Amino acid sequence: MDWLMGKSKAKPNGKKPAAEERKLYLEPEYTKSRITDFEFKELVVLPREIDLNEWLASNTTTFFHHVNLQYSTISEFCTGETCQTMAVCNTQHYWYDERGKKVKCTAPQYVDFVMSSVQKLVTDEDIFPTKYGKEFPLSFESLVKKICKYLFHVLAHIYSSHFKETLALELHGHLNTLYIHFILFVREFNLVDCKETTVMGDLTEVLCGSGAGAGAQNHVKER
Numbered sequence: 001m002d003w004l005m006g007k008s009k010a011k012p013n014g015k016k017p018a019a020e021e022r023k024l025y026l027e028p029e030y031t032k033s034r035i036t037d038f039e040f041k042e043l044v045v046l047p048r049e050i051d052l053n054e055w056l057a058s059n060t061t062t063f064f065h066h067v068n069l070q071y072s073t074i075s076e077f078c079t080g081e082t083c084q085t086m087a088v089c090n091t092q093h094y095w096y097d098e099r100g101k102k103v104k105c106t107a108p109q110y111v112d113f114v115m116s117s118v119q120k121l122v123t124d125e126d127i128f129p130t131k132y133g134k135e136f137p138l139s140f141e142s143l144v145k146k147i148c149k150y151l152f153h154v155l156a157h158i159y160s161s162h163f164k165e166t167l168a169l170e171l172h173g174h175l176n177t178l179y180i181h182f183i184l185f186v187r188e189f190n191l192v193d194c195k196e197t198t199v200m201g202d203l204t205e206v207l208c209g210s211g212a213g214a215g216a217q218n219h220v221k222e223r
């Protein structure tokens with residue numbers, strides 16, 4: 001579990017983000033694509049009578065499975081050659097091992113670290129208890145925050161490096177829907193620091209509206 005205590009620092013890789021390079025995922029014809037019209041803003045709100053930790057646990061586990069599934073659709077294109085670092089636009093993420101040591105890794109390795117660590121956590125009965133009466137650990141919320149941060153990195157990598165492949169598979173509607181649901185959820189409970197998410201700020205703005213939640217508008221709907 002110590003791996004979660006390490007900080008994931010992102011730093012620019014020195015390369016200029018090809019400003020001219022069009023971000024395909026921002027094209028209106030693609031941002032419009034969804035698989036459902038659900039009001040995710042209402043869907044993410046903690047229902048009365050449900051314990052907050054239970055709600056965080058069940059949603060986090062579900063997002064983990066969905067992000068894993070979405071990544072698996074493009075994983076054959078995410079190799080040590082195509083993605084030598086865990087890049088998201090002009091930002092690079094590094095993995096930190098259980099001793100807090102920075103690990104140089106490719107994107108598929110990073111995703112593998114994320115998925116296997118999260119898998120371990122969500123199936124740990126002491127951290128994600130499923131049995132009635134069993135309590136959540138005190139560190140639960142901070143663990144959920146770490147998990148969400150890493151899941152965000154994976155989602156962002158799919159957009160920034162594998163949107164073309166996602167489009168070819170016609171899975172961009174699924175990706176957008178997952179992204180919207182995930183962002184609104186982490187916003188609702190303040191689970192991911194905005195310094196982590198700014199790298200995808202332009203997409204978030206288009207898909208989910210800006211702001212910290214309450215007053216956010218769904219710009220896409222107004223088009």
Ligand SMILES: [Zn+2]
Nearest residue numbers: 078083107161
């Ligand atoms: Zn990749």
